[in-house]
Amino acid sequence: MAKEKKFVESITDMELDFPQWYTDVVKKADLTEYSSLKGCMIIRPYGYAIWELIQKQLDERFKATGHENVYMPMFIPESLLQKEKDHVEGFAPEVAWVTHGGDKKLEERICVRPTSETLFCEHYANIIQSYRDLPKLYNQWCSVVRWEKTTRPFLRTMEFLWQEGHTAHATAEEAQEETLKMLNVYADFCRDVLAIPVIKGEKTEKERFAGAAHTFTIESLMHDGKALQSGTSHNFGDGFAKAFGIQYTDKDNKLQYVHQTSWGMTTRLIGAIIMVHGDNSGLVLPPMIAPTQVVIIPIAQHKEGVLEKAGELKDRLSFICRIKLDDSDKSAGWKFSEYEMKGVPLRLEIGPKDMEKNQAVLARRDTGEKIIVSLDELETKIPELLKDIQANLLQKATERRDSKTYVAHNMEEFEKEINETPGFIKAMWCGDQACEDTIKEKTAATSRCIPFEQEEIDTVCVCCGKPAKHMVYWGRAY
């Protein structure tokens, strides 16, 4: 028992110290490890397996909406990065510069991509000639680098994995349609696969992506009441097209500029999963992205026939779920804690007494509930339970998010809520950046988005009292 206790005790209570709880879970669930280069993380097999499941399911959704994958170089020459003025201002301060190839100093320094708009634009300028070449619906899976020194695994690292979609369209309408279509793909993916509810909306000008005409976002709320930007979709209008000369001949044989979009999701989603579903026993994984959906733990495995039966069940059930048998010589109690820490949705216990009764015990990670099931019914019961766990996680997350969403009519209420009960604050805004700045200064909260679903909770701006233009979600954010 001493050993088992140690495994559990080493996690900090999330109510006492949420950041430390997060770090503990990431480490104890074997998701990442630090590398010797500060700010870079190693994604370990268990963490990477989650990313592979995210990738696979997102990629299917991209392909189903007509997108194709490509691979662009990881380097951007300085002169190319500088072609779009706002874009370079946004990114130049945080890029890694390559100045030497082998022993030789480069004539022009190149940066490691922080994002690939400039590369796609250059490529599009080469391959787009006619309206027949449009739309171009490309996506790329890769890693990007942004030079930051304050980092946290998955949430903010110098290098991170992501996908970046880049599309070119004949008209402004088509580009806008694409921007919103992909935002919806993201929101649906979060809800249906990650069991994370999100708020969809538009970023204010202050929070817009460097070079974008409009940035749309999905925002989720973590256990500690802080917001996490979980995916963004940008409409560039024809700004990049003009900077890079991306033109096509339309049906009337006239030269036109294309309209572009880009959209991205990153390994940060794994941080969201941890902070939305996790608890004081560790990670809690939605079945849709759990590398192991069911772990079989033999009870009294030294007794005759137990390991054989467990192995038989594993083989039988591997057709219906991602299943693992832990037949190592650790105690059953130790294993219980370990797979709780790793967030495996279902534990299947099988011991001599169960075998006598032709049954197994199924324990849910989300509720702790134990269900006794006949061995003959596992094939129907397990998929049912996995589906139920997936739905329950979404429901719990939605309830928690809603219970942490507050309304503020004035700055007094705003400050009180954000300090005493952190969460989303819904409040009206006049549209003036000065008020955003003031709110940030006073509360450390930023505008998360102007949600598509507007409510008129007041007529005046929460900050300056002038007539309000929009209802905005505010929050302290990761």
Added chain:
Amino acid sequence: MAKEKKFVESITDMELDFPQWYTDVVKKADLTEYSSLKGCMIIRPYGYAIWELIQKQLDERFKATGHENVYMPMFIPESLLQKEKDHVEGFAPEVAWVTHGGDKKLEERICVRPTSETLFCEHYANIIQSYRDLPKLYNQWCSVVRWEKTTRPFLRTMEFLWQEGHTAHATAEEAQEETLKMLNVYADFCRDVLAIPVIKGEKTEKERFAGAAHTFTIESLMHDGKALQSGTSHNFGDGFAKAFGIQYTDKDNKLQYVHQTSWGMTTRLIGAIIMVHGDNSGLVLPPMIAPTQVVIIPIAQHKEGVLEKAGELKDRLSFICRIKLDDSDKSAGWKFSEYEMKGVPLRLEIGPKDMEKNQAVLARRDTGEKIIVSLDELETKIPELLKDIQANLLQKATERRDSKTYVAHNMEEFEKEINETPGFIKAMWCGDQACEDTIKEKTAATSRCIPFEQEEIDTVCVCCGKPAKHMVYWGRAY
């Protein structure tokens, strides 16, 4: 007809100018495009779709042999790269150095990974303590950078995509077993998926990977008689373990060094596919890695019912193969050339006359043969044909490889063969590096490998006449 001719004419004849033929195919089949940074390529959707099929099928084989995927940082601090003497000597001259992050000069410069042995070693030193932690069977999919200015799409580029397996074992025997197991996974993959026959063997000391105790390789032969190293598997012994201090406590509580391996395959395989199977009409893809296995081309598509029938067939057959319908307004002849260029294994033609007879015409890309098939039999006939094409490509490639493999007993024969009929030269070798150097100087051929299947074709070295130790495959190589 003028248009159609143009499409075909723009490819150089492979017998006249093989390198130009290669460049033409890469370009005309829409596989890659140049980027503004010399030496870096853009992999376009059709090229990337081939890579995705390679990745998927290789990854399944890695997982089936117990390997797990991870992700390591793309940066290596200079001090870390320098830890293993031979390794740094091999790679330092060709790495890209990052010296600045944003505006700040770094205290220590870092390189973009040319390969990740040093990163895995550092990680293994952190996570391996006991014999219970072994073996570690990790793999990573990523891109790496080697600073070269003479580049060719897929074959040699500054940045390329690859997988790199890195494993750690308790004993030398286990490491050797792993090294050979993965070489066999590679060889089987080439044969069964890419339809490329390979020679398996060991590299000579001169051709060994920087820091390896043994390097094993699979070598294939291109249309032009040049060899291509298609995959390598290295046994490091405990050299890296000693340099990085990777030790574990064995069952007797004694500290031991681990034994390590690494193995890799790259986007270069796409170059091999082009140069092994291609012909003067363009690319020829083995069905196993063809993004489109069957293309439906409607004949007289303006006639009533043709497009509807073609669409119906597409929907029906999409359950049994990767199928595409080209209903664009280009002429049928133009489409024929285009999909020949793209190497689509089967073309399905359907027109009004076929519809009357309840039949379709299937045209094989590999043989040009046209087969009339009843529409009721497509579900059985298409998979049969795809299987047959896959087998036929392997057989033709094997016959061509064998017909271009020669025996040389002395340097006169060696030089005559390699100059007049380029291909593999089988010749005996004394084991002395001086003879390798002489042969390279005289013939531009290098030792490709000491094959596992030895033949005693002579008793003395082809170069110096001293007693021979091994039969070696020699060749000019990419």
